[in-house]
Amino acid sequence: MKKVMELVDVWKIYDLGEVKVEALRGVSFEVFEGEYVIIIGPSGSGKSTLLHILGCLDRPTKGKVLIEGEEVSRMGDRRLAQVRNRKIGFVFQSYNLLPRLTALENVELPMIYAGVPAKERKRRAKELLELVGLGDRLHHRPNQLSGGQQQRVAIARALANDPVFILADEPTGNLDTKTGEEILELFRKLHEMGKTLVVVTHNLEMVDEGTCIVRIRDGKIEGVERRGVVYGDT
Numbered sequence: 001m002k003k004v005m006e007l008v009d010v011w012k013i014y015d016l017g018e019v020k021v022e023a024l025r026g027v028s029f030e031v032f033e034g035e036y037v038i039i040i041g042p043s044g045s046g047k048s049t050l051l052h053i054l055g056c057l058d059r060p061t062k063g064k065v066l067i068e069g070e071e072v073s074r075m076g077d078r079r080l081a082q083v084r085n086r087k088i089g090f091v092f093q094s095y096n097l098l099p100r101l102t103a104l105e106n107v108e109l110p111m112i113y114a115g116v117p118a119k120e121r122k123r124r125a126k127e128l129l130e131l132v133g134l135g136d137r138l139h140h141r142p143n144q145l146s147g148g149q150q151q152r153v154a155i156a157r158a159l160a161n162d163p164v165f166i167l168a169d170e171p172t173g174n175l176d177t178k179t180g181e182e183i184l185e186l187f188r189k190l191h192e193m194g195k196t197l198v199v200v201t202h203n204l205e206m207v208d209e210g211t212c213i214v215r216i217r218d219g220k221i222e223g224v225e226r227r228g229v230v231y232g233d234t
C-alpha cells in the first residue's frame with residue numbers, strides 16, 4: 001500500500017512566555033492511500049493542532065511531516081503553500097466559501113492558483129459539482145445555497161486539484177442530522193472512489209464509516225485501530 005503521509009515523533013509546543021503548552025507530545029502515525037482516517041479525542045486533546053500540522057497550515061516544534069515521502073516540515077512558506085494547493089483538499093465545518101463567487105467559481109479557485117487553463121478549469125469544476133449533486137446550482141452564490149449544498153461545493157473545491165488526501169474538520173458539525181447524513185454519504189462515495197480521507201469528527205455515524213480510527217488524548221495517540229475496506233488497495 002502506498003504511504004501518502006507520515007508523522008514522525010511530532011511535537012507542538014505553544015510558547016506563551018511563562019507557560020508552555022505541549023499540545024502534541026510525540027505523535028507518530030501513517031496514512032495509506034485509500035484509507036478513511038477518523039481522528040477522535042476529547043476537547044483540548046490536540047485534534048485541531050494535529051489537523052493544522054497535517055494540512056501544512058502550521059509547522060511542528062519538533063519531528064517530521066512527510067507527504068508522499070517528501071519532508072514538508074522544513075519547507076519554506078512558498079513551497080508549503082504550493083503543497084497545500086496541489087496535494088491537500090480542505091473541508092471545514094464552516095465551509096469557507098468566498099461569498100462573492102458562484103459555486104462554479106469557488107471550485108475553480110484552487111485550479112487558478114495551480115495554473116490550470118480556463119477552459120479545462122470550467123470543465124472540471126462543472127464535472128465536480130455534478131459529482132457532488134449540484135449540477136443544477138453552478139451559478140448560485142453561497143448565500144443562495146443551503147448549508148448542506150455549501151458543504152458540497154466545499155467538497156467539490158477540495159477535489160479540484162485531485163489532492164493526495166482530503167482533510168476535513170467536523171464536516172457535519174454545522175448541519176442538521178439529515179443533511180449531515182447526506183454529507184456522510186458523499187464522503188462514503190469519495191472513499192469508494194479510492195480517495196484518501198482524514199477527518200476530525202465527533203459524529204459517531206462517521207466514526208463507524210472510518211477504516212482507521214486514531215484516538216488522541218493529552219497530545220498523544222492512545223490507539224490506532226484499522227478495520228474494513230480500503231478501496232484502491234491493490
Ligand SMILES: Nc1ncnc2c1ncn2[C@@H]1O[C@H](COP(=O)(O)OP(=O)(O)OP(=O)(O)O)[C@@H](O)[C@H]1O
Pocket residue numbers: 014016021022023041042043044045046047048049050
Ligand atoms: N495558539 C495556541 N496557543 C496556545 N495554546 C494553544 C493554542 N492552540 C491550542 N492550544 C492549546 O493546545 C491544546 C490542544 O488544543 P487543540 O485546539 O488542538 O485541541 P482540540 O482537541 O482540537 O480541542 P476541541 O475539540 O475543543 O476543538 C489545548 O490545551 C489548547 O489550549
